[in-house]
Amino acid sequence: MKFTEFDFEPEVMDGLESMGFEECTPVQELAMPVIFQEEDLIACAQTGTGKTAAYLLPVLNRVARGGSKGIDTLIIAPTRELVLQIDQQIEGFSYFCPVSSIAVYGGGEANAFERQRVALRKGADIIVATPGRLLAHMNLRYGDFSTVRHLILDEADRMLDMGFFEDIMRIVRELPVERQTLLFSATMPPKIRKLANSILREPHEVNIAISKPAENILQVAYMTYENQKLPLVSDLLKDKDDFESILIFTSRKANVTQIVRELKKMKFRADGISSDLEQGEREEVLRNFRNRKTQIMVATDILSRGIDIEGIDLVLNFDVPNDAEDYVHRIGRTARAQRSGVAITFITEKDQHDFKKIEDLIEREVTKIPVPPELGESPVYNPKEFRGRGRGNGKPFRKGGKGGGNRSGGKGRKPGNSSQKK
Template sequence: MKFTEFGFSAEVLEGLEAMRFEQATPVQEATIPAILNGKDLIACAQTGTGKTAAYLLPVLNQQVVTPTQGLNTLVLVPTRELAMQIDQQMEGFGYYLPITSIAVYGGNDADLWSRQKNALITGANVIIATPGRLIQHLSMGYVKMDTLKHLILDEADRMLDMGFYEDIMQIVSYLPEKRQTLMFSATMPPKIRNLARELLSEFEEVNISLSKPAEGILQAAYVVYENQKIPLINTLLKGKDLQSIIIFSSTKQKVKDIQRSLKQNGFNAHAIHSDLDQKERTEVMRNFRNRNIQILVATNIIARGIDVEGIDLVINFDVPNDAEDYVHRVGRTARASSTGIAITFISEKDQQDFLKIEKLIDASIIKIPPPPELGEGPEYNPQKNRGNRKWQKPFKKKQHYKGANNPQKKNLKK
């Protein structure tokens, strides 16, 4: 279905044409008509399927057709990174529209607080906010919610996982009872359905490819020992013509170790983790989007909600503990009908978690042994290794290349 078939205003279509948006994705095709008709909605769709446009376009269209002075739409999101990304998309979609927006998120920058406060007082039409920071502004008494028409919860499952339920309900207490409420989630556990019953009225439900990686992703896994992982990354990337790569790891210390090794081997790699302040993280993401950084090494902080086009390769340095997180991590590639590669490193301690992933996505992912120069890897036997904790040792730099029990020591010296 083409965007011209939804009945959008000329101004909205002009913005879509400028951004070269022509064909709607399945989630957009399924949700936009219901939103345009004023229905409450809960939509479940995997990351990278165009959910942001699915809810922004119809509410922007309504603002054009029936202008509202002051706040029209509130979008609640779990992280500042997602708030910033949605605000950037707002700038694109609303380029030809007389609509203002502001991203409201935490930080120690006094100027940031002042800009947010001024926008809230003057009545920005669209607010994209993290719950905690919005509550801080609400408690000051200058945020007026009486004109609000739309409440949108994006990545609602992640917000509940992060403990934002009470904050969400507190924010809702400030809102008009008569409003359109939309929930978008990558998963549909019982707690999401319960929240929908609390917030939505006579809602419609849309499910698109629940918990399945995009079809364009080539998935594979290497069965390796922990001390083979960093040498394997360097081996896999050496001589490859890949413009944009994300490597996910479970801890910031591992992220730092991976980045250090990559830079020592001549790769253009940067890290993003919680030790960086917001300004540094924003700068890293900007350079990565602009292709000034080839490899981004990250903790799970950006596994959801960051929309970067054209990711060639995603590497899971560690198997995610939560099977759902695997879908979100590999969803950074093969976005919007493109193709990509997702590789996961499985150590002995991770084999049970990887088995859960395969059960969730209802697919068996090909297992590959490490290259001969790195030596043999462990046996892949999730049942045998169930409960095995002897391999859960702290990641140490010296384990990359040497160690008394390293069967690859001889080969790695070559």
């Protein structure tokens, strides 16, 4: 279905054409008619399916057609990165429209809070905000939210995972009862149903490719010991021209700096990003990665959702994520916009049961590969043997030489004989 088949205002169509949008994605095709009818909606769609445009375009069209009397639309998202991405898309789609927007989030420059306060008092058409920073403004009792016609919750499951349920409910109580509410989520666990029942009215439902990676992602995994990981990265990336853009995920913030340091020793253009950085620093890291000044970016799961960077050739999971859903979001950073991509995961003994849960979720078995012989022997993939074992003591990895330390002829250790303490 083409965007020209919808009744968009000329200004909105001009924005779509300037951004090269012609064909709707499935979530856009199914969700936009419901939103145009001003009905409430629950949409379950994974990242990278075009859901941001699915809700932005009808909202922008309504504002462009009839104007607004103050704050028209409130979009709530879990992270600063996603808030900024949504605001950037608003800027692109509304380039030819008389629509104002403001991104409201913590951190950033010293005068950011004041700029946000001014925009809220004047009544920008669209507010995109993280829950905590928005509540900080609302508690100071400026900003008139009585004019809000649309409430949109993006990455709702992530917000609940981060403990924002009560914050969301406090925000909702400040909004008009008569409004359109749209809830977008990558998954639909019971807690999302509870939230939906609390704030939506007879919602329509749209479900698109729930928690399944794109078919054009080549997924492989390496069976490795912890001290083989960095030598394995070096071996995989020894031909620096194989991948122009690489994103490495680690589950521990403390690992980011160490991985980046080792990559730079290997002469890679590498940088890292985590919640420890100031907002300006994070934006600079992302900008350099987008512009290809940086070839490799090492990140925590702060980037597994909500960052739309085109052309990532390889996603490398240095650690298996704790949550199976996070695996889908991590590897969804590659193979976007119909491109192909590669996703590689390092699996240690303690990760095996968690990786089996990932395979159960995505309903496929990922090919397992041993490390190259020169790096030593590899663990055997046997998740039943390691079921229930801990994921280690949470300490950062320790740099080691080649080889896997104490091993038993390449066979998986029995739980009682493991030299790695829980």
